Amino acid sequence: MPPQEDDAAENVRMIRDSTRAVVAADGDLSRIRAQRFQQSGFDPAIFATMAEMGWLTLRLPEQAAGLGLGMAEYCALTEELGAGLVPEPLIGAALAHRMTGADLAEAGICVAAWQDDANSLGWRKLRIDGGRITGTKRFIPDATGADSFAVATAGGVAIVAKDASGVRLDSEWTQDGCSLGTLDMTGAAPLAVHAADAVDDALDEATLATASYLFGLSGRVFAMTIDYLKTRRQFGQPIGSFQALQHRATDVKIQLELARASIASAAATLDAGAARAARSAAVSRAKCRANDTALLVARETIQMHGAIGFTDEYDAGLFVRKAMTLCNRFGSSAVHRRRFAALLKEAA
Amino acid sequence: MPPQEDDAAENVRMIRDSTRAVVAADGDLSRIRAQRFQQSGFDPAIFATMAEMGWLTLRLPEQAAGLGLGMAEYCALTEELGAGLVPEPLIGAALAHRMTGADLAEAGICVAAWQDDANSLGWRKLRIDGGRITGTKRFIPDATGADSFAVATAGGVAIVAKDASGVRLDSEWTQDGCSLGTLDMTGAAPLAVHAADAVDDALDEATLATASYLFGLSGRVFAMTIDYLKTRRQFGQPIGSFQALQHRATDVKIQLELARASIASAAATLDAGAARAARSAAVSRAKCRANDTALLVARETIQMHGAIGFTDEYDAGLFVRKAMTLCNRFGSSAVHRRRFAALLKEAA
Amino acid sequence: MTFAPSEDLRDMPDDEFRMLVRRFAEENYPKDMPRHSQRRLHWREVKPWYLALSRRGWLCPNWPREHGGMGLSAAKQLIMIEEFGRHGCARVNDIGIVMLGPLLIHHGSEQQKAHFLPKILSGEHIWAQGYSEPNAGSDLAAVRTEAVLDGDEWVINGQKTWATLGNDANWIFILARTDKTVKKQAGISFLLVPMDAPGVTVRPIENLELFDEFSEIFFDNVRIPKGNLVGEVNGGWTIAKALLGHERVFIGAPRLSANALAQLRALAERTGVAGDPAFEDRFVRLKLDLDDLAALFESYVEKLRRGETIGADVSILKIFQSELFQRISEEMLQVAGETAGLREPLDGDARLHAAGAYLMARPTTIFGGSSEIMRNVLAKAVLGLPN
C-alpha cells in the first residue's frame, strides 16, 4: 500500500473517531428528539464544539487555517453525523467557509445562502449593486439559528448579518424538526464580499457531503430494521425468517452498497482533481443514488416495522423524517439526472 | 339483468366455445410448435376454417354479411386464440375487412398493410396517383402466406395482389416462427380501392384485439407457471411454497387482473359508441397494460421455471417468444403512452 | 338527542340519488368544519357532521332499515362515499357504524341490538376497536388479553394497541383470550367494554403525522357484566374474521389515489415541474395505473350490483390502490424539490403538501391487512400455492 493511501485511511479513521464528541456511541437519540421544533432546531453549544474541532474549515488548506482534508474524510464525517442524525448545520457552515475561502469566525454562526429557486441548482441571480444587495435567497437550512449568511451572488459571496438593516428572515419548520429560511434583502450592506470563484466546487462538495449524510442515516436505520426483523415475532417465528422480507431486505442492502461505492468513487474523483465535468458528474451520480436509497430505506423501514414504524415515539421515524427533508437538498434526483445527462452529452 | 347484457354474455360464451375448432382443448401445442419457421408460418387450412366461421367479418354489420359482433366478443375470441398461440393471421385479415367494410373473399387471403414506420401508428404516407401506388408498407405480419394486401393510403384502402406487376415482398422470420413482410410497390395497380374512413376505428379495434390476444397468452402461461410452482420440488418442498415466489406470483396476478379489467372496459367503451378520443384513450390504455403484463409474465415465467424455462423444447418458451413478437405490434407501450398523454391533454 | 329514520331511498334511480346526496352535503356539511382534511378529525371536531347525518337518518347507509339504517345497495353506498369525498366531508368516528353495528346485527342478542344500536345512531356511544396487541399485529389470533369469568362478571387484564381514535371513544369491543388450553383461534371471545369502567387506561400515540390517531388501551382488573359477551364463549374469532364483502371492495376504491394524483398535478404546476417530458411520462404511467384500478374497481362494483359474491381476489384492489397511492406520494416528494420536507402545506394550500401525502400514504399498506399478509392470502386462496 502506498504511503498516501495509508495516510488517507488513517485520516478517515481519525475523523470517524472524532465524531464521538457529538454522536452518542450507543445510538441514543434522546437529544435529537428533544431538539426538534425547539428554537432554531439545533444546539449552538454543540455547533461550537464542531467549530472548535476545525470541521467548519476542514476543506480549506492548512495555510488558510483549514484542516486541508480531502473529500474522503469529509464524507466519512458527514456519514457519521447522518448515522447520529446530528442536526447542527455543519454542511451549511462548511459551505460558507469553502465558498469564501475565509475564516468567518467574526461573523458568528454563518451558513450558506446560495439557492435562487426550487428544483434548480442556480445561484447567480442576485447581484451586488453599489455594495448593496436586493433580492431573495431561499431554502436556507437552519437559518433561524444563524448569525449571518454567506450569500452567493454573481458579483461575489457576500457575508450578510441577520440583524443588518434591510434584511428580513422568514422560516418554516421541516419534518425533521429543523427549519428552512427565506432571506429577503433590500439594499442590505454586506459585512464583507469574497470572490465567487469557488462556489461551484463548494456546492459540489456540499452536495456530496449531503449524499454521505443520507447514506449514514440510511445505513443506521437499516441496521435498526434488521435488528427488528430478527427479534419481532409473528406466527411463532421471527419475521426476518420470512423469505419475502429477506429478499426485500437484500434489495435494500444492494442499494446501500451501491451508494457506498458511488459516494466513495465520487470522493476519490474530487480528491484526484479530475476535470470539472467529471467531478460534477460523479457528484450528481452519488446524490441520485443516495437520495433514492434513502427513500427506499424509508419506505421499507416503515413497512417492515408495521404499525410501530408509523409512530412518532419510535426512533425509526426520526430517520424517515430526516430522509424526507434531505432527499432533495442540493438537488433532487430529477435535478441531478438532468445535470448528469447534460454532462454526458457534453462529454460525447 | 337487462336483456342486452344477457345477449352479450351469451355471445361471448358462444364465441369462446367456437374457438375449440382451432384451439386444442387440452392445451396441446404440438401443431403450433411444428408450424414455426415453416413456409408462411401458418396453416392455410386452419385459416380457411376461421373464414368459414365468419370471424374475418365479425366486426362488419349483418347487412354487409358480417357477424355484427361487438368488441367484447372480438376480444373474447382473440383471448382464446392467444391462450392457444394460434398463429393464423386473424387480426390482420379482420382488419383488412374492417378497414374496407367489404367482403374480400375474391382477394384470397388478404391481410392489412397499414404501417409506414416503426414506432409510429402513422398510415397516411402513401397516395394513389392515377390509380397506381408507389411506396412501401412495413411490418406486415404473415405477409408471405397472404394472396393480397389491404393497403391503407391517404387516398383510400387499396387491395393489392401479391403477384401483381410492380409488387415486391420481402419477409423476415420473427421469434415466434411467423414472419413480418415489407411490401414495395412501384406503380402497382390495385384490384379495388375502398374509402379510408374506417381505418382509424379499425386500427383501434385491431389494437385492442391484439391486447386481448396478449392477455390470453399471458394468462395461459401464467397458469403453466403456477402449475410448475406447485409440482417442482427443491430443498424438499414445492418451490411454490417459497414466500418470495408467492409474492412475485401475486404481483403477476394483480397485473393480469388489471389487464382483464382494462381490456374489458376498453371494449365496453368502444361498444358503447363513446367519442373518438375516449375510444382511442381506452385502447391505448389497454394496450399498454397488456404489453407490460405480457413482458412481466414472460420474465417471471423464465425465471420461475429456472433452466428448463430457457430451453426451446419446453412449451413456456413458445409463449415468451410470442409475447416478444406481439408486445409492440400496433404500438409499443411508449407509443401508446404518448398517444394517451396527447388525448389527455386534448381533453383537459 | 333524537334521530330520524331515513326516508326510503332504496328505489331512487342512482343519478337522482347522487344529486340528492351532493345537495345534502353542500347544504348540511358544517361551514366551519375543515374540508379535504388530510388527517382524521377528532370527535370534538367532527361531531356536528355526525349529528347532521344522524338527524337525517343517513348515518348508517349499510344497516338494514329496521335497525335505523338506510338499507342501501353497495352501489348507492359507494355514491355516498364518492359524493361526500367530492365535497371534502370529514370522515366521522365510524367504527360503531361500519364494524360493530353490522356485527351486532348478525351475531348480537336482541337485547344487545336494542341497547347498543340506537346509541350508535345517536352519537351517544363512540366505539373503538380492540383487536391488535403489541404481540398480535399481523398475527391477530395471538391475543393475550385475558378475560376470566368471576361470578356474573368478566374480569379483563391486558393491553390493546393501534385503536384508531381510541381517545375519542367511550366504548371498545375487544378480542380476549378465554381459553388458553386450545389452539389459539379457538379460545377467543368477543366482549364489549365501557371505557369509563375502573381499570381502563388510554394512552394516545402520536403517529408520524404528529397526530394522536392511535391509542394504547390498558385493562387492569376491569370488570364487565357477563352479558357483554357477543356470540358464544370462545366463538369470537369467527365473528371478528367475517368481513362483509362490499367493505372489502370499498377499501380498494381508487379515491385516495385519485385525490393524490390531482395533488401531484397541482404540485407539479406550482413547482414548475409540469411540462417536463420525463415527469409527464411518469405522470401518464400513474394515470394509466389509476384508470385501470378504477376499471377493476368498477368490475367488482358491477358484481355487487348483480348480487354476486366477492372472492378473496378482491384484496387485489386494496394492495394495488395502497401501493399506487404510495408511488404517487413518492413522486410528489420528487416534484416538491426543496419544499419536500416542509411540515406545513405550501402556500397554506392543503393540496400542496408532499410530506403530508407521503406520510398519509404509509399506513395504507399496513393497517386493514398488510400488503404482505394479503399477498400470502392471495397466493394460497387464489393461486392455490402450497404452504
Place this chain on the structure above:
Amino acid sequence: MTFAPSEDLRDMPDDEFRMLVRRFAEENYPKDMPRHSQRRLHWREVKPWYLALSRRGWLCPNWPREHGGMGLSAAKQLIMIEEFGRHGCARVNDIGIVMLGPLLIHHGSEQQKAHFLPKILSGEHIWAQGYSEPNAGSDLAAVRTEAVLDGDEWVINGQKTWATLGNDANWIFILARTDKTVKKQAGISFLLVPMDAPGVTVRPIENLELFDEFSEIFFDNVRIPKGNLVGEVNGGWTIAKALLGHERVFIGAPRLSANALAQLRALAERTGVAGDPAFEDRFVRLKLDLDDLAALFESYVEKLRRGETIGADVSILKIFQSELFQRISEEMLQVAGETAGLREPLDGDARLHAAGAYLMARPTTIFGGSSEIMRNVLAKAVLGLPN
C-alpha cells in the same frame, strides 16, 4: 500439439500490460472468426483462437506459472478479460481452464495434475461440468447420479443436465452420490469421466436462442478407473463448493451490461427513439446504475489488489449486474418498436438485436446461482437474518 510457457508478465506495469494484450488480440484473433458474437461458439469454431492463446502460453492466466499458467494477479486477469472483450474475441471452451484446473491444482493428486493439466493447456481435453441434474438444480446437493465401487472401477449410473457446451466436450467432471446413508452433502464424490466411455450418451438441448448451448448427459453403467476420483471419497461437496474469490468478483463484472447499454444507444439511434426525453431519462437511469455498478466492482477489484479476502457480499455484484443487463435488454425491446421480435439482427448488425439481447440476458439470473438463491444467502450470511 505443443504449447509455450508464457513470458513472465507479473511485474509488468498494468498500462503496459493492457497495451500488450490489446495488440495481441488485434494481431492474433483469427480474422475469419466472428467478433462480438452474442452466442457462445462451438469448439469447431473457437479452436483456432484457443490454440493461439495456447501457443503464446496465455490460455490460463489464473493458473500458477509452475503448472503452465500465467500466474497473474486478479487485476491483470481483469485487464485480459476487458481487452479481449473490447476486441470482441469469442469466449473459448473454458470450463477446464476456469473450473477444473484450479480445482485439480488445489485438490488433485500429483499424478492427476501431471496428466490432466497439460491436456487442458494443449486443447486435447475439452471439459464439461456435470453438477446439475433434473431434480438437483438450485438444490445442488440433491444429486442422484450414483457411483459404486466395483473392484478397481467406479460404476456410474444417472443423468446430468445443463452441461454448457457439453456436446463439445470429451471429458466431464461430475458429482456423484457414493453414500446414501448420510446427510445429502456428506455422501458425494468428485469424479472425472471420459465421454467416450461406453454408456455415456449426450443429448443437446436447444435454448431459447435456438442454440444447442446445453446438453443432457446420461450414464448407463459407465466404468471408470478408481483413480479418477479427486480428493476423498464422499468429500466431493466441499471441493465443488469452494469457488475462488476472484471468480465470484468477475462474474459480476459490468461488461455484459456495458455492452448492452451501448447496444441500446445504437438501437435507439437507429429506430429514431434517441432524443425522446422520456427515453433519455430512462437511459440516464440505466447509465447511472451501470456506473455505480462499475464503482462497486472496482471496490472489489481494489480489495483483490490489496490481497483482502472477499466475503459473501460479493454476490451483490452478480445479482445487480444480471438484473441490470435484463432491464437494459427489456428497454431494447421497447425501443425496437415493431422490429422487437425479429429473429435476426436489424440490418445484419449484431449490435441491433433487441430479441437476441433480451434472450441472452435471461439465463444470467438463473445459472451460476440464481438471483433467488443468492438473495437467500445474502439474507442469512450477510444480514444475519434467521432461518
